[in-house]
Amino acid sequence: MSTIAENIAKVGVRIREAAQASQRDCATVGLLAVSKTKPAAAIRQAFAAGVRDFGENYLQEALEKQRELGDLPLIWHFIGPIQSNKTKAIAEHFAWVHSVDRLKIAQRLSDQRPAHLPALNICLQVNVSGEPSKSGCNPDELPALAQAVTQLPNIRLRGLMTIPEPTDDLACQHAAFARLRELQDGLGLSLDSLSMGMSHDLEAAIAEGATWVRIGTALFGAREYSHN
Numbered sequence: 001m002s003t004i005a006e007n008i009a010k011v012g013v014r015i016r017e018a019a020q021a022s023q024r025d026c027a028t029v030g031l032l033a034v035s036k037t038k039p040a041a042a043i044r045q046a047f048a049a050g051v052r053d054f055g056e057n058y059l060q061e062a063l064e065k066q067r068e069l070g071d072l073p074l075i076w077h078f079i080g081p082i083q084s085n086k087t088k089a090i091a092e093h094f095a096w097v098h099s100v101d102r103l104k105i106a107q108r109l110s111d112q113r114p115a116h117l118p119a120l121n122i123c124l125q126v127n128v129s130g131e132p133s134k135s136g137c138n139p140d141e142l143p144a145l146a147q148a149v150t151q152l153p154n155i156r157l158r159g160l161m162t163i164p165e166p167t168d169d170l171a172c173q174h175a176a177f178a179r180l181r182e183l184q185d186g187l188g189l190s191l192d193s194l195s196m197g198m199s200h201d202l203e204a205a206i207a208e209g210a211t212w213v214r215i216g217t218a219l220f221g222a223r224e225y226s227h228n
């Protein structure tokens with residue numbers, strides 16, 4: 001079994017090679033380590049190997065780890081589905097939220113962002129594959145949502161996020177990520193972030209312009225349990 005440090009090095013090589021293949025500077029692709037279901041000790045190891053940004057999907061689990069890791073200068077990203085009753089704690093304890101898919105949630109995050117913190121960085125999650133059960137707004141709802149979100153005072157709209165239907169077909173991977181980039185370009189706003197690509201499809205995502213790849217399994221190994 002490889003260690004977390006070895007996995008981070010391997011993912012770093014994948015990111016650099018993918019960036020190089022599409023003439024991108026690899027410094028424009030951020031590694032977001034998805035630590036859901038993994039213990040604080042795993043995050044400590046990733047930190048020691050140079051990772052600073054961590055993504056969590058479940059609020060209570062994230063808050064517990066944040067308490068245990070309060071001595072480290074970590075940057076926390078919330079990437080899971082958001083219920084209204086969770087927005088206050090999310091606004092208080094995260095620097096980024098990648099999974100905003102409706103205005104009500106964005107309004108609550110803005111209202112509840114503490115005054116002493118900088119604006120909360122937001123990505124709007126878009127359902128590009130059109131699966132009915134998936135979270136994410138529909139592409140046709142996106143322009144109005146994005147416009148409304150830019151008016152909110154305490155959040156900063158940075159870009160879009162998607163979780164496409166999993167597929168091993170490279171052409172399908174590219175098509176989904178290209179769609180997200182085209183949707184972002186079509187908004188005509190000055191956005192700098194595209195949160196797309198996971199362990200199995202980060203190469204396609206980087207080729208299509210990802211600025212955050214969200215990587216769990218390839219860094220921390222398979223997840224033994226899940227909350228849902």
Ligand SMILES: *Cc1c(COP(=O)(O)O)cnc(C)c1O
Binds near residue numbers: 034079198216217
């Ligand atoms: C779990 C999760 C990931 C990481 O997926 P891996 O396939 O383990 O890399 C990325 N993004 C989101 C939103 C997730 O929930």
